[in-house]
Amino acid sequence: MFTIKGTIWIESKKGAFLGSGRVLLLENIKKHGSITTAAKAMKMSYRQAWELVNSMNKQSKWPLVVTASGGAGGGGTVLTKEGEKAISTFRKLQEKFHAFNEKESNKLKL
Amino acid sequence: MFTIKGTIWIESKKGAFLGSGRVLLLENIKKHGSITTAAKAMKMSYRQAWELVNSMNKQSKWPLVVTASGGAGGGGTVLTKEGEKAISTFRKLQEKFHAFNEKESNKLKL
Numbered sequence: 001m002f003t004i005k006g007t008i009w010i011e012s013k014k015g016a017f018l019g020s021g022r023v024l025l026l027e028n029i030k031k032h033g034s035i036t037t038a039a040k041a042m043k044m045s046y047r048q049a050w051e052l053v054n055s056m057n058k059q060s061k062w063p064l065v066v067t068a069s070g071g072a073g074g075g076g077t078v079l080t081k082e083g084e085k086a087i088s089t090f091r092k093l094q095e096k097f098h099a100f101n102e103k104e105s106n107k108l109k110l
Numbered sequence: 111m112f113t114i115k116g117t118i119w120i121e122s123k124k125g126a127f128l129g130s131g132r133v134l135l136l137e138n139i140k141k142h143g144s145i146t147t148a149a150k151a152m153k154m155s156y157r158q159a160w161e162l163v164n165s166m167n168k169q170s171k172w173p174l175v176v177t178a179s180g181g182a183g184g185g186g187t188v189l190t191k192e193g194e195k196a197i198s199t200f201r202k203l204q205e206k207f208h209a210f211n212e213k214e215s216n217k218l219k220l
Contacts, residue, residue, distance in 0.1 A: 002121065002122055002127060004203065005118070005119055007116055008211075009114070010114055011114055012112055017220075082220075083119060093114065093214060100206075100207070105202060
């Protein structure tokens with residue numbers, strides 16, 4: 001019995017834009033409202049997390065993650081509408097890819 | 111402008127069965143009639159090539175590569191019908207995967 005597996009990511013002309021790790025980071029930033037806490041949750045250094053966020057922000061027309069300073073809540077790091085869209089686009093794409101793999105796995109004759 | 115990229119492979123319960131590297135190796139064995147020459151063409155050690163062939167042969171019901179000894183031609187290493195099928199199955203799967211990526215890339219709204 002054979003199964004098709006794979007991995008998928010989205011590139012711009014500047015290189016990797018969105019993949020599993022980057023999207024999980026966006027989801028963690030959304031959950032925790034902080035790059036530092038998101039990085040810790042993923043056992044990643046703050047520097048690495050910041051570089052991934054910076055890379056995504058620079059490749060997108062609008063930033064995916066912004067840090068608001070001040071205000072009644074004391075600021076914090078939030079996902080923009082673009083950031084939300086990046087997550088949902090990638091997760092939907094992954095679902096389609098998994099469906100493709102499952103369909104093709106069932107057709108394999110090896 | 112964003113593009114979807116990815117990589118795909120076929121696994122059995124024992125692990126990796128067919129991927130880009132393994133299929134290229136099968137194609138080179140078919141072309142050269144020799145694991146040694148195929149390995150050299152891919153800048154791979156003989157040992158590594160042999161291990162990949164052994165891994166594929168052990169996972170398949172019938173071996174993909176066999177070494178015939180003796181005979182008028184002095185023997186040599188050839189692909190079996192199963193080996194040919196493995197190549198064509200994987201290459202067709204890759205084509206479908208590339209078509210999937212292209213179609214989904216055109217639909218991306220990021």
